[in-house]
Amino acid sequence: MLQASINKHLQGTNGEFLLDIKLEVTEGELVALFGPSGVGKTTVLRCLAGLEHVSQGNISLSEQKWLDTNLGINVAPQLRRVGYMFQDYALFPNMTVRGNLEFALRKGANKQRVQTLIDMMNLGELQNHHTATLSGGQKQRVALARALASEPKLLLLDEPFSALDAEMRARLHDELLRLQKSMGITTIIVSHDVGEVYKLATRVFIMNAGRIMQQGAPATVFSAGQSSGKFRFTGQILALEPMDVLYSLTVLVNNQIVRVVVMPDEASALKIGDSVMLVSKAFNPIVFKLA
Amino acid sequence: MTVDIQPLLLTFKLATVTTAILLILAVPFAWWLSQTKIRLKPVVETLVSMPLVLPPSVLGFYLLLAFSPEHWFGRWLDRALGVSLAFSFQGLVLASIIFSFPFIVHPVQAAFQNLPKSLTDAAKILGKSNMQIFFRVLLPNIKPALISGTVLAFAHTVGEFGVVMMIGGNLPNSTRVASIAIYDEVEALHYATANFYSAVLFTVSFVILLIVYLVNRRAKNATSLY
Numbered sequence: 474m475l476q477a478s479i480n481k482h483l484q485g486t487n488g489e490f491l492l493d494i495k496l497e498v499t500e501g502e503l504v505a506l507f508g509p510s511g512v513g514k515t516t517v518l519r520c521l522a523g524l525e526h527v528s529q530g531n532i533s534l535s536e537q538k539w540l541d542t543n544l545g546i547n548v549a550p551q552l553r554r555v556g557y558m559f560q561d562y563a564l565f566p567n568m569t570v571r572g573n574l575e576f577a578l579r580k581g582a583n584k585q586r587v588q589t590l591i592d593m594m595n596l597g598e599l600q601n602h603h604t605a606t607l608s609g610g611q612k613q614r615v616a617l618a619r620a621l622a623s624e625p626k627l628l629l630l631d632e633p634f635s636a637l638d639a640e641m642r643a644r645l646h647d648e649l650l651r652l653q654k655s656m657g658i659t660t661i662i663v664s665h666d667v668g669e670v671y672k673l674a675t676r677v678f679i680m681n682a683g684r685i686m687q688q689g690a691p692a693t694v695f696s697a698g699q700s701s702g703k704f705r706f707t708g709q710i711l712a713l714e715p716m717d718v719l720y721s722l723t724v725l726v727n728n729q730i731v732r733v734v735v736m737p738d739e740a741s742a743l744k745i746g747d748s749v750m751l752v753s754k755a756f757n758p759i760v761f762k763l764a
Numbered sequence: 765m766t767v768d769i770q771p772l773l774l775t776f777k778l779a780t781v782t783t784a785i786l787l788i789l790a791v792p793f794a795w796w797l798s799q800t801k802i803r804l805k806p807v808v809e810t811l812v813s814m815p816l817v818l819p820p821s822v823l824g825f826y827l828l829l830a831f832s833p834e835h836w837f838g839r840w841l842d843r844a845l846g847v848s849l850a851f852s853f854q855g856l857v858l859a860s861i862i863f864s865f866p867f868i869v870h871p872v873q874a875a876f877q878n879l880p881k882s883l884t885d886a887a888k889i890l891g892k893s894n895m896q897i898f899f900r901v902l903l904p905n906i907k908p909a910l911i912s913g914t915v916l917a918f919a920h921t922v923g924e925f926g927v928v929m930m931i932g933g934n935l936p937n938s939t940r941v942a943s944i945a946i947y948d949e950v951e952a953l954h955y956a957t958a959n960f961y962s963a964v965l966f967t968v969s970f971v972i973l974l975i976v977y978l979v980n981r982r983a984k985n986a987t988s989l990y
Contacts, residue, residue: 522885522889524888524889550885550888550889551888551889551891551892551893553889555889556889557885557886557889559882559885559886561880561882563880563882563883563885565883565886565887565901565905566905567901567904567905567907576892577890619890623891
């Protein structure tokens, strides 16, 4: 069981705000931190790993205290046994793929572990390449393998799949799930992709401005209030033009331009550039299966 | 023409000793400078860079004063350690270290600053001590800067004249380095000897700088992949 309570002042784009969160994750669980950028998701991971100073709080992993500001306990990152995948992967450019994994081994660890991970992550052909020559997807696999090589008790993944195309992402999702299940490592993944959270996590913590606003199973949290058979889209107003007695409203929704009509009194409250939510009954929609 | 090659040997001995000591002192110092947040950092950086802009004779003059037995520092050195730095090889080494310090600190400091911080973080999380991180992660990844800094410091020491002139004097086998010898030979109208020394220094400096540029080009090609 991972228990954490973290208090810390953060500098955001809109001035200072307080990071104030409480987390509880059961052993072997995979949970997600979800939210827009700049709300403190990465900082939470860095605090858990011991890379960031915490003004007040405590962190413990299965009876082991890592941090307790009241008792003055702060275990160094070297001793926390965390596996961390950085957003920029942080592979060591002076080492080969195999070298990166071997560097991660703990003292006295079985060297065979490197080979096992290389086989598991399909890195056999790349093992003697320097990491600078790898593609994004390859780097990602090496970074995950390296994080696992140190036999972590807690795995922290910071937007690990953000730089990849959809197909590669789906493959790596499957790989991560398989590895995480077989090793049973408690895992926290930072993401702002609903689909990813849905697929990977058993629970999701929705963060905003340094706080956890909501938590629960992704299916419940993401569909809260939406199970009534309605579509909801958020978008940005591109144009607002009078059209006879009504107004025509052009909205950008997810790279698609949608035109709808609104009443004059509704139109008076809107202007170009506003963020709006379009709601429509999902009654009898036409469904196409995509290849 | 009989040429005494002692001045050349002395020059390369001075440059080698200076560079070796500089590597031990300047690399950790550059690392500290790249990490520190102390308020006096601009002052420290200015002091390090002073030899770049100061006439070598100024530095030489002050060092000469400090080294002289009349000054407390020189007197203390003489009494406590039995070392006399004025007009001695040790004095030249110390002066050269100060004089070539920025040539190695600048590129190495810049390279440390350009390394992603996540490399250090990642190594920490993998359980590595600060020493292991420094020698196995940081240093190997700034190799081009380390090589060019080392080579430049060496070349700069070879080319020193003003400082050596001020504090070394012109003692054969002790402080009469090649650059001084050239000046001397020209004054004595021994152009052939002066030409010999000059040609050697010219060739060596050319080769050394060529190595720097070749290394930098290779490093640039390597990092463009990164």
